Amino acid sequence: MAEESLQLYDTTLRDGSQQEGMVLTVDDKLAVARHLDALGVGFIEGGWPGAIPRDTEFFHRAQTELTLDNALLAAFGATRRPGIPVSTDPQVRALLAAGAPVITLVGKSHTGHVQRALRTTLAENLAMIGSTVRHLVHAGRRVFLDAEHYFDGHRLNRDYALAVVRTAAEAGAEAVVLCDTNGGSLPDEVHEIVADTIAMTGAPVGIHCHDDTGCAVANTLAAVDAGAVHVQGTAHGYGERCGNADLFTVIGNLVLKKDRAVIGPAQLAGLAATGHAITELTGIPPRPAAPYVGPAAFTHKAGLHASALRVDPGLYQHTDPERVGNVMRTLVSDMGGRSSVALKARELGYDVEAGSEEVARAAARVKDLESDGYSFESADASFELLLREELAGTPDEPPFEVDSWHVSVARRKDGDVHTEATVRLRLDGAPLAASGSGNGPVNALDRALHQALDPYFPQLAKLELVDYRVRVLTGETGSSAAARVLISYSDGERRWGTVGVDRNTVTASWRALLDAVHYVLLDDVRPGRGASPLATALAG
Ligand SMILES: CC(=O)SCCNC(=O)CCNC(=O)[C@H](O)C(C)(C)COP(=O)(O)OP(=O)(O)OC[C@H]1O[C@@H](n2cnc3c(N)ncnc32)[C@H](O)[C@@H]1OP(=O)(O)O
Numbered sequence: 001m002a003e004e005s006l007q008l009y010d011t012t013l014r015d016g017s018q019q020e021g022m023v024l025t026v027d028d029k030l031a032v033a034r035h036l037d038a039l040g041v042g043f044i045e046g047g048w049p050g051a052i053p054r055d056t057e058f059f060h061r062a063q064t065e066l067t068l069d070n071a072l073l074a075a076f077g078a079t080r081r082p083g084i085p086v087s088t089d090p091q092v093r094a095l096l097a098a099g100a101p102v103i104t105l106v107g108k109s110h111t112g113h114v115q116r117a118l119r120t121t122l123a124e125n126l127a128m129i130g131s132t133v134r135h136l137v138h139a140g141r142r143v144f145l146d147a148e149h150y151f152d153g154h155r156l157n158r159d160y161a162l163a164v165v166r167t168a169a170e171a172g173a174e175a176v177v178l179c180d181t182n183g184g185s186l187p188d189e190v191h192e193i194v195a196d197t198i199a200m201t202g203a204p205v206g207i208h209c210h211d212d213t214g215c216a217v218a219n220t221l222a223a224v225d226a227g228a229v230h231v232q233g234t235a236h237g238y239g240e241r242c243g244n245a246d247l248f249t250v251i252g253n254l255v256l257k258k259d260r261a262v263i264g265p266a267q268l269a270g271l272a273a274t275g276h277a278i279t280e281l282t283g284i285p286p287r288p289a290a291p292y293v294g295p296a297a298f299t300h301k302a303g304l305h306a307s308a309l310r311v312d313p314g315l316y317q318h319t320d321p322e323r324v325g326n327v328m329r330t331l332v333s334d335m336g337g338r339s340s341v342a343l344k345a346r347e348l349g350y351d352v353e354a355g356s357e358e359v360a361r362a363a364a365r366v367k368d369l370e371s372d373g374y375s376f377e378s379a380d381a382s383f384e385l386l387l388r389e390e391l392a393g394t395p396d397e398p399p400f401e402v403d404s405w406h407v408s409v410a411r412r413k414d415g416d417v418h419t420e421a422t423v424r425l426r427l428d429g430a431p432l433a434a435s436g437s438g439n440g441p442v443n444a445l446d447r448a449l450h451q452a453l454d455p456y457f458p459q460l461a462k463l464e465l466v467d468y469r470v471r472v473l474t475g476e477t478g479s480s481a482a483a484r485v486l487i488s489y490s491d492g493e494r495r496w497g498t499v500g501v502d503r504n505t506v507t508a509s510w511r512a513l514l515d516a517v518h519y520v521l522l523d524d525v526r527p528g529r530g531a532s533p534l535a536t537a538l539a540g
């Protein structure tokens, strides 16, 4: 049961959409709303009906297509225009026509904005706020007032900012949301101003912070500490300029650190999945290191960390990742030792002991190869092949041999560039040759490999090369290595990475391609068969 004394209000679909690059269709918005509802937020601000046609359509379709179990839909808009009766303001009419049970109004609380941006008097602005709130409450809506530029306004003219809060509260606003619109405040200032506002007005206040000082989440928590009863934020902190308070971080902190049960434990366990689902819809990934929900939030690279984590994951993690639906991951690299290798091996399903000779050999090989330019942290499949060799004590070969390969790139007279690759393999001793053309040497080699092997290994047919990265290493390593190629493959369900290094970029690519194919052909012998838990997690 969620705590009722602290309201959780999401504005991803309104303020989050003000982020550069964020363009959501109505279908996307409906889908995001369903995810937020399942997470357990209390209010979902859907947009500004009457101002943005897509948002008008969103509210229209929401009436028949959106069933919410936990949340109420909120329509956002401005107070009436200066000098006109509220009942005649088309924007206010559009807000009511949207049919949402909640309306959030933005109103000015900074005297400079009233006089210079709104170009009206301070008294008329108060009248605009009071009359619009009253009108909407009278029409049966729950109303919040977003007091724009509140913190800057309070610093400039405290009496006026407080008058805005009193006016809205007396007109029937359920909470007056103090907005750090320019995002320039710091936690101590926010705490002081929220506390002062509550003490002077007795009004229920909310908090809406932007992240221009990198303090939006801290400011939100400071406001709650000072008595705010309503918090606003967005998924992944999406929003105008530097974004808004990241609601996922706010939720994690409130529930796990401040004992404020704004959502229940089962919903909290869906936090990372919600973040992932919303990312898929927006197409804008959060920082990998985003607290709680980021793929790196519980990922460990340093050997000393891994060594302690083997004893107790709590030694290097502030909370159990399962509580927020995330997973602990280990990276193998030259920064790790036996413990990192052992933890990673267990993630992959291999029952190994950190103290074993095999693990020590694998750890040493990782260090050697990384000093030659390899990088295993995003090449789990290549690491697994290496590990299997060390565990078996013999080279782990794919079920075919490579005799040779050849790639040609030619520019024709008509200007077209033609790339063709031929691979010559052996299967059970019998020669097997195939060719493929592509939009570059790696693509052509990939196609030639498929051409040769798919008839014998049908599981390869689904494979798709989804990412290819090459890094020139000249001067970075003490060796002769010149290029590191990282390849990601997917079969639609899981994703795995491989690495190849060579002076020749095509040879490095070939190595990574071969590891990728070899890895898939291990499915029949890998512990647990099929997708390793890690590969599945990465694909998710
Ligand atoms: C802090 C925030 O993020 S609040 C959310 C901001 N979001 C948006 O602006 C997205 C949606 N906005 C829009 O589609 C358009 O700006 C509209 C439809 C609202 C207005 O469009 P236009 O009528 O062409 O006006 P324009 O965008 O140029 O200027 C905004 C107008 O709103 C007025 N305004 C600004 N704040 C308020 C307010 N709190 N209450 C009433 N009016 C306001 C401005 O004074 C300006 O009026 P003017 O046209 O008389 O100069």
Ligand SMILES: CC(=O)C(=O)O
Pocket (backbone or CB within 6 Å): 015, 106, 146, 147, 148, 149, 179, 180, 181, 182, 208, 210
């Ligand atoms: C209302 C709002 O989004 C702001 O003041 O930042």
